[in-house]
Amino acid sequence: MEMSNTNAIEVTDLTVAYQDRPVLWDVDVSVPPGILMAIIGPNGAGKTTLLKAILGLVRPAAGQVSIYGKPYAQQRQLVGYVPQRGSVDWDFPTSVLDVVMMGRYGALGWVRRPGRQETSLALEALEKVGMRSFADRQIGQLSGGQQQRVFLARALVQDAQLYFMDEPFQGVDATTERAIISLLQELRKAGKTVVVVHHDLQTVPEYFDWVTMLNVRRIASGPVTEVFNEHNLRLTYGGRVAFLRGNGDQPALPPQENSQPAGSSAIHP
């Protein structure tokens, strides 16, 4: 497609502050199209905030963001978003199908109600995440992994070029994690770009081909093979990473990430 030589995301000088505290400081990130990128960093590093600033959900104090060369507001239809599972009340009175259909609301625009076409698109997306038989379930009856799949399906029906996912692997079982990652790889094969806020350092080289390492400032951003090394990890996690010696330089999980309770946010304002 014509935009294939523009970067999918171009973030320049992005600074975000909550009250007086900077959460992101002068961050530059360029993401080429067609890659799977992880954003990693310790708690409070601004991972979620970076995502939200790119999506225009928090107002930056300074800096620009462009999506395929244009401001986000003009490129919305190219972007799909998977928020953290814990950001909504799963006891809301609605069905799985209804939630997935919400992914079409942007394309539908005002007043128009979802109809037969939206239903079939939503069912198709549910099929892709292996949740077709759950379409009529109340969302409160789902397990964590199933909730995550529903959110993923909702983003899939947006039929976007660029996907942002906030900790899709948080608190899901191994089966769901595998299902999600193979789905992400399929998206990449279809030429889409996927940006994932990620916690598990061990799986970074296996799952992703690009990584942004963040700790308020951008520590490094580039292909995993080039920037995912001990030096950058120390800079990102402040030397709190235990390394598995004699096994390449595969880093182990930083202990503070390991013991993080499910549902806790990456940011503690």
Add this chain to the structure above:
Amino acid sequence: MNLLQILHDLLFDYTLRTVALGAASIGIVSGALGCFAVLRKQSLLGDAISHAALPGIVLAFLLTRSKEPLVLMLGAVAAGLVGTLLILRIVSSTRIKYDSALGFILSVFFGLGLMLLTFVQHMPDASQAGLDKFLFGQAATLLQRDVVTMMALGAIVFLLVAIFWKEFKLLSFDPEYAASLGYPVRGLDILLTTLLVVSIVIGLQAVGVVLMSAMVIAPAAAARQWTNRLGVMVALAAIFGALSGVSGAVLSSLTPRLSTGPTIVLIICNVVVVSLLFAPNRGLIWSWARRRRNRRQLHQESVLLDLYTLASQHADMSHPHTTAVLQAMSAGQTDAGRNLQALAGQGLVRAESGGWSLTTAGAEEAQRLLSAASAPAGAERISQAMQGEVGL
């Protein structure tokens, strides 16, 4: 007075008909809008809005010297909105939390309203008479023009909810996602809150500022118990609101010295209690029964497994064991004898002279349980059972 007589009066008695129609509109509108407030965890906002409306009503009267329902309602809407916006402003620009801001604005506005009310009541002419009915509500004072105004406002509110149904649903479930899709979430939020304000103001004359929030929260809370669909919940809440509104208003206008607000609130309160207790799935009685069933099944399974463990130490799987042994193995958790009787009823164990022995079916069932417990599906089932144990 018998039921037929009441029905007859509802249709043909001017006062009663007016009161009933008014109360029904209040119940329908506040019940429906209350669903959104409750789902967005803004139940108490309704309370703040209704209290904040009081100074608006009195000020509107002071400025215009008119008691036209529309004038007073506009005053109430304005004050309610100012109060709401102040709450949001306080939360966004200071470190004061939402609940504190809510309580603060509620009491300040209500205090101001009471002060103005006292002031107005001591004015020489008698035109101010009746403003104090806004405190606890007096359905009997509703006139036809009041009801017409209420119904017109209610119709506008309903129309807007119907038009923006999908947007309001998305806003209530996941506002951040709505924003990422490009919806003006702030604008939608203000619109929905304004509709809530209007729906509350409609009810102030009949129900009163003090208790109006019950008409917002209670029907929605009751309706949530019976359904898992937003549309059904809104419809049910409207019905619950209308039913309690009408019965409360009629009861109070038939009985001297019975304020409408408290009567309606007591009725809707009963609806809530019944819903909390008896609704399928979410009701307390339902979950109590489910817990009991789960526990019983768990106990039976553990006794069966105990027997299986004992039996597998013998060459003959049907080697009998006494109740006392099994009781000891259950470590006082359960009555082994009763569980064995139940298992015998299912054909899994058999009573013999030496005690209890496994049947072939029982041995198979025990093996199935053991293999299920090690597989993921079994783990899920066990965790479900445990949720049943600690549930609620």
